[in-house]
Amino acid sequence: DVKVTQSSRYLVKRTGEKVFLECVQDMDHENMFWYRQDPGLGLRLIYFSYDVKMKEKGDIPEGYSVSREKKERFSLILESASTNQTSMYLCASSLGLAVQETQYFGPGTRLLVL
Amino acid sequence: DQQVKQNSPSLSVQEGRISILNCDYTNSMFDYFLWYKKYPAEGPTFLISISSIKDKNEDGRFTVFLNKSAKHLSLHIVPSQPGDSAVYFCAALSRGFQKLVFGTGTRLLVSP
Numbered sequence: 001d002v003k004v005t006q007s008s009r010y011l012v013k014r015t016g017e018k019v020f021l022e023c024v025q026d027m028d029h030e031n032m033f034w035y036r037q038d039p040g041l042g043l044r045l046i047y048f049s050y051d052v053k054m055k056e057k058g059d060i061p062e063g064y065s066v067s068r069e070k071k072e073r074f075s076l077i078l079e080s081a082s083t084n085q086t087s088m089y090l091c092a093s094s095l096g097l098a099v100q101e102t103q104y105f106g107p108g109t110r111l112l113v114l
Numbered sequence: 115d116q117q118v119k120q121n122s123p124s125l126s127v128q129e130g131r132i133s134i135l136n137c138d139y140t141n142s143m144f145d146y147f148l149w150y151k152k153y154p155a156e157g158p159t160f161l162i163s164i165s166s167i168k169d170k171n172e173d174g175r176f177t178v179f180l181n182k183s184a185k186h187l188s189l190h191i192v193p194s195q196p197g198d199s200a201v202y203f204c205a206a207l208s209r210g211f212q213k214l215v216f217g218t219g220t221r222l223l224v225s226p
Contacts, residue, residue, distance in 0.1 A: 004157070041218060042118075042203060044216070045213055090158070104157075107155065108155070108157055
């Protein structure tokens with residue numbers, strides 16, 4: 001059974017703070033993803049990684065960076081949090097590069113930036 | 115520019131009846147489509163998928179229909195159950211790309 005865990009379920013930060021969101025998967029998946037979910041906008045891809053130390057920009061990478069030092073861990077970094085980054089952040093992983101690969105999601109981190 | 119659209123933000127259905135959730139897309143390069151289901155405070159979970167070489171895929175109470183000429187897909191749930199109440203996202207993928215493009219979601223409420 002695939003498990004994707006996220007370090008925090010809820011997080012409150014102040015504008016300008018550096019924020020780290022951690023994601024760990026336990027199924028040796030190659031690909032990992034970070035999305036944010038906002039009302040009326042669905043899930044939007046921020047960054048993804050298909051291998052250790054590799055990263056690709058998604059659709060909305062501005063204001064974010066990522067780190068993948070180990071295969072099982074993918075971190076999302078908000079260098080200087082802003083109020084418009086208040087959102088639900090979802091991490092996902094998938095096994096390989098086949099088109100049909102299902103993505104498995106973590107429970108999400110709800111971030112509030114004051 | 116929303117490439118995958120779910121024009122109904124919400125849908126209410128009575129238990130036992132059919133739920134039909136709709137999804138439209140604009141990118142003709144999409145060739146694989148998925149539906150995900152999301153309960154509050156949980157991540158989305160994969161529900162059912164369909165390749166563009168098919169027009170129908172069925173899994174128990176869930177059936178997905180694809181109309182490529184209309185760039186439209188729909189998810190049918192029959193019979194609907196209260197436990198089906200959730201937000202449903204459709205997503206699309208194009209060959210060679212690993213990025214899923216999600217729709218905005220439809221909140222389904224199935225009442226007893």
